[in-house]
Amino acid sequence: DVQLQASGGGLVQAGGSLRLSCALSGFDFASYTVGWFRQAPGKERETVGCTDSRGEYTTYVDSREGRFSISTYNANNTVYLQMDSLKLDDTAVYYCAADRTLEFSGYSPICLDGRMDYRGKGTQVTVSS
Helix, strand or coil, rough: CEEEECCEEEEEEECCCEEEEEECCCCCCCCEEEEEEEECCCCEEEEEEEEECCCCCCECCCCHCEEEEEHHHHHHHHHEEECCCHHHHEEEEEEEEEEEEEEEECCCEECCCHCEEECCCCCCEEEEE
């Protein structure tokens, strides 16, 4: 039974940092894609970025690159989202999700919300001034 559980959200001041975790279980696919997404109140869900199942390659939405980074600790099947220099408009519920396939565009995993087969519950991130 595939499960993803995001955690690590909270209240942080603008300019601060948070690290979110996505714990994976039941993944018996040869390769797959794990992505981070977020949804702010009144807005559509947007893609933050993705990584491949080995954590060797990542894809970021352009505006996030440099402040956000995705990493994987294979020993405990956890994918992390490190968020630095947080801004007020980073406030959102953050979700992790998985695509049971892995395809590349160049060296970047294809990272599309519509391709995700499994989704975990979100974790709230609130950035205050």
